[in-house]
Amino acid sequence: MTSALDRFLHTDRLPHIWCAGCGAGMVTGAFLRAAAKLDLQKDTTAIVGGIGCSSRAAGYLDFGTVHAIHGRALAFATGIKMARPDFTVIVFTGDGDGAAIGGNHLIHACRRNIDITCILFNNSIYGMTGGQASPMSQEDDVSVTAPYGQAERSFDLCRLTEAAGATYVARGTAYAGRELERLIRDGVRHKGFSFIEAVSQCPTEYGKRNPPKGAIAMLEDQRDRSVGAKEAAHMTSAELEGKLITGLIYKDESAPEFQESYQRLLERVQQDSDGGS
Amino acid sequence: MELWYTHLLREKLDQDSLLVQGNRASALGALDAGVRFFAGYPITPSSEIMETMARELPKVGGVFLQMEDEIASICACIGGSLTGEISMTATSGPGFSLMQEAIGYAIMAEAPLVIVNVMRVGPSTGRPTAPSQGDVMQARWGTHGDHPSIVLAASNVADMYRLTMAAVRFAQRFRTPVTLLADEVVGHMRESFSPEKAGRYRLSSGDFDFTENYAHPDLVREVHPPHQLGAFRHPHVTGLVHDETGFPNNDPQKSAEFLRELHDKVAHHRDELCLYDVKNEGRGRVCIVAYGSCARSARAAMDLAQHEGLPVEVLHLYTLFPLPVEILQRVARRVEFILIPELNLGQYAREVRKMAEQWTTVVSMGKIDGTLITPRELVDRVSDLVGKYENV
Numbered sequence: 001m002t003s004a005l006d007r008f009l010h011t012d013r014l015p016h017i018w019c020a021g022c023g024a025g026m027v028t029g030a031f032l033r034a035a036a037k038l039d040l041q042k043d044t045t046a047i048v049g050g051i052g053c054s055s056r057a058a059g060y061l062d063f064g065t066v067h068a069i070h071g072r073a074l075a076f077a078t079g080i081k082m083a084r085p086d087f088t089v090i091v092f093t094g095d096g097d098g099a100a101i102g103g104n105h106l107i108h109a110c111r112r113n114i115d116i117t118c119i120l121f122n123n124s125i126y127g128m129t130g131g132q133a134s135p136m137s138q139e140d141d142v143s144v145t146a147p148y149g150q151a152e153r154s155f156d157l158c159r160l161t162e163a164a165g166a167t168y169v170a171r172g173t174a175y176a177g178r179e180l181e182r183l184i185r186d187g188v189r190h191k192g193f194s195f196i197e198a199v200s201q202c203p204t205e206y207g208k209r210n211p212p213k214g215a216i217a218m219l220e221d222q223r224d225r226s227v228g229a230k231e232a233a234h235m236t237s238a239e240l241e242g243k244l245i246t247g248l249i250y251k252d253e254s255a256p257e258f259q260e261s262y263q264r265l266l267e268r269v270q271q272d273s274d275g276g277s
Numbered sequence: 278m279e280l281w282y283t284h285l286l287r288e289k290l291d292q293d294s295l296l297v298q299g300n301r302a303s304a305l306g307a308l309d310a311g312v313r314f315f316a317g318y319p320i321t322p323s324s325e326i327m328e329t330m331a332r333e334l335p336k337v338g339g340v341f342l343q344m345e346d347e348i349a350s351i352c353a354c355i356g357g358s359l360t361g362e363i364s365m366t367a368t369s370g371p372g373f374s375l376m377q378e379a380i381g382y383a384i385m386a387e388a389p390l391v392i393v394n395v396m397r398v399g400p401s402t403g404r405p406t407a408p409s410q411g412d413v414m415q416a417r418w419g420t421h422g423d424h425p426s427i428v429l430a431a432s433n434v435a436d437m438y439r440l441t442m443a444a445v446r447f448a449q450r451f452r453t454p455v456t457l458l459a460d461e462v463v464g465h466m467r468e469s470f471s472p473e474k475a476g477r478y479r480l481s482s483g484d485f486d487f488t489e490n491y492a493h494p495d496l497v498r499e500v501h502p503p504h505q506l507g508a509f510r511h512p513h514v515t516g517l518v519h520d521e522t523g524f525p526n527n528d529p530q531k532s533a534e535f536l537r538e539l540h541d542k543v544a545h546h547r548d549e550l551c552l553y554d555v556k557n558e559g560r561g562r563v564c565i566v567a568y569g570s571c572a573r574s575a576r577a578a579m580d581l582a583q584h585e586g587l588p589v590e591v592l593h594l595y596t597l598f599p600l601p602v603e604i605l606q607r608v609a610r611r612v613e614f615i616l617i618p619e620l621n622l623g624q625y626a627r628e629v630r631k632m633a634e635q636w637t638t639v640v641s642m643g644k645i646d647g648t649l650i651t652p653r654e655l656v657d658r659v660s661d662l663v664g665k666y667e668n669v
Contacts, residue, residue, distance in 0.1 A: 010513075010524075013524065058513075059513060059515070059524070062511055064506040065511070065514070066359060066506070066513075067515035068352065068382070069382050069516055072348060072349070072352040075348065075349040075356070076352050076353070076356040077356060078342070078349070079314070079342070079352065079359075079360075080356040080360055080506065081356075082314075082340045082353070082356075083314055083360040083361075084506070104346065108344075108345040265335060266338055269336055
C-alpha cells in the first residue's frame with residue numbers, strides 16, 4: 001500500500017514505534033500533507049526532533065533529519081538555520097521536551113524570532129518514559145509521578161510563546177487534521193518564529209488513568225473542547241474554562257526576523273571594515 | 278594555507294609579532310584555522326574569547342551567537358557543525374559541566390567541534406578569577422558513557438593560538454569534539470608571539486606545520502562517512518547507537534562494533550594526537566611531567582635546578598588525552614622519580630601512576646590555593662626527592 005506522501009517517508013523504517021490510537025501519527029500526517037503542498041525540498045529542509053515520542057517523527061521523514069538531545073532541538077535548529085539560512089528548518093518537539101527541559105530555549109527562540117517552525121505535540125504526559133506528569137498535565141490529572149493527582153498548574157503555551165515574541169502562534173488538534181495541516185503550512189510559510197501547538201492524545205499512558213477512556217473518546221473530547229480563535233474573542237473567561245482555543249491565534253509580519261537582521265549586520269560590518277582598511 | 282587573519286592584523290599594526298592576551302590568541306588561532314561559527318555564553322575567565330569572536334566573525338561573514346546558556350551554545354555549535362561549519366565555543370568549569378551531555382552527543386554523532394575551557398577554581402562557583410587545573414578529569418570523563426576524548430592543554434599565549442589550530446585540525450580529521458584546556462593565568466596573560474613561528478611547531482613528538490593544509494584535512498580511516506546536512510541527500514543524525522547509515526541499530530554485535538570504532542579512531546592515532554616536548558632528555562634522576570601553566574614553572578625550574586647542580590628532565594605535555602602512553606613509559610624507565618605539579622590534587626598524576634609505577638616512583642605535587650606553583654617550589658621538591666633517595 002503506497003500513497004503520494006510515501007516520498008517523504010523512510011518507508012523502510014516503518015512500522016513506527018507509536019502505540020495504537022496515538023495522535024503523533026495524525027500530527028505527522030498533517031505535516032506530511034503540508035509538506036506536499038509546500039513542495040518542501042529534501043536537500044534544503046532540516047527537521048530536528050528532541051527526545052520523546054513526538055520527536056521520533058524525525059527518524060521516519062526523508063529530509064535532512066536530526067534526532068537531537070532532550071530539550072535542545074531548538075538550540076540545534078538555531079545553529080543549523082544560522083549556518084544555512086537557505087534551509088527550511090522545522091522542529092518536532094513534545095510537551096516535556098519543549099515546555100519542560102527545553103522551555104528556556106523555546107522562549108529564547110521566540111524572542112529572537114528566528115525563522116524556524118516549531119510543532120509541539122502536546123499530549124499532556126511523558127509517554128516514552130512511561131506516563132509521568134508533564135508541565136502540560138492539567139490540575140488533578142493522574143500520572144505515575146502524580147498518583148494522587150497533579151497539584152501544579154499547566155502552561156498556556158500559545159500565550160507563553162506570543163508573549164515571548166513568536167510572530168506566528170496557532171493551536172490545532174489531532175482530531176482536526178485538515179485545520180492542523182493548514183496551520184502548519186502557513187506556519188512554515190511565515191517568515192519568523194512559528195509556534196504550532198498540536199494537541200494530541202496518548203491513550204496508552206494518559207488515557208489509562210484519566211477520562212475520557214480510549215483514543216476515539218479522547219479525539220471527540222478534542223473536538224468538543226475546541227473553540228475557534230475568532231469565536232473565542234467574543235467569549236468570557238468563564239465560558240472559555242476548559243476549552244481549547246484553536247486556529248491562528250497571533251500573527252505579526254512586521255517584526256524583524258533574526259537571520260535577516262544578522263545578515264544586515266554582516267553587510268554593515270563588512271562595508272565598514274572594507275572602508276576602514 | 279596563509280594565516281591571513283593574523284597577517285592582516287600584523288600588517289595593520291606594522292609589527293612582526295603580536296602582543297596579545299591568551300584568550301584573544303585562542304580566538305585568532307580559531308579564525309586562522311577557518312572557524313566561522315561560534316556560539317557561547319559569557320563566563321569568567323574565558324569571556325575574551327567570545328568577545329573577540331563577536332568583534333571579528335562578522336567581518337569575515339561568520340556566525341556569532343550569544344545563546345541563552347552553555348547548553349544552548351554547544352547545541353547550536355553542533356547544529357552548525359552538522360551543516361559542515363567548523364564551530365567552536367569557549368567556557369569555564371561551570372559552563373563546561375552544562376555542556377557535558379551535548380559533548381557526548383557530538384562524540385556519538387561524530388560532529389566536529391572545538392571547546393576551549395579556561396579553568397578556574399571549583400567546585401561550584403569556586404574562585405572565578407583564580408587559576409586551576411581542576412577540570413582535567415572532567416575533560417576526560419565528563420560526559421556519560423564509555424567514550425574517547427581528545428584533550429589538549431595550553432601553557433602560554435603562543436600555545437593558545439597554535440593549540441586552538443591543532444584542536445580544529447583534530448576535530449575535523451577525527452570528526453569528534455576536541456577540548457582545549459587553559460587556566461585563568463594562561464587565558465589572561467599577555468605575551469608577544471609570531472603567528473608564523475607559532476604555527477610551525479617543532480616538538481620532540483614531531484614537527485607540526487599549522488600554516489598549511491589544515492582547513493579541510495583528510496579524515497582518519499576509522500571515521501564513519503560523515504552525515505552532513507545539505508551536502509548529500511538527506512542524512513539522519515542521531516545520538517542513539519547507530520550504524521554507518523546514520524539510523525539507530527540495536528543489534529548487539531553491530532552496536533558494540535560501532536562504539537569500538539569510535540574508540541579506535543582515537544586510540545589508533547596516538548602518534549599523531551600526542552604532542553609533547555622533552556627537555557634535558559636523559560639528564561637527571563627526576564623528570565617533571567607538566568602541562569598548562571605548571572609546564573612554564575617546570576621549564577623555569579629546570580634552568581634553576583641546573584644552575585644549582587641538580588639536573589632535571591622535563592616532559593611538557595600538550596596532549597593530555599589520549600594518554601601519551603609511549604613517552605610516559607619511556608621516561609618512567611629511565612628516571613627514579615616522576616614529579617607531577619598540578620593545580621589540582623593529583624588528577625593527572627593518578628593517570629600517570631597507573632602506567633608508570635612499575636618502573637618508577639610517581640610523586641604528585643598538587644596545589645589548590647588559586648596560585649601558581651613556582652619554579653622555586655619545584656626545585657625544592659626535586660632536591661627533597663633526590664636527597665631522600667641519597668639518605669636511604
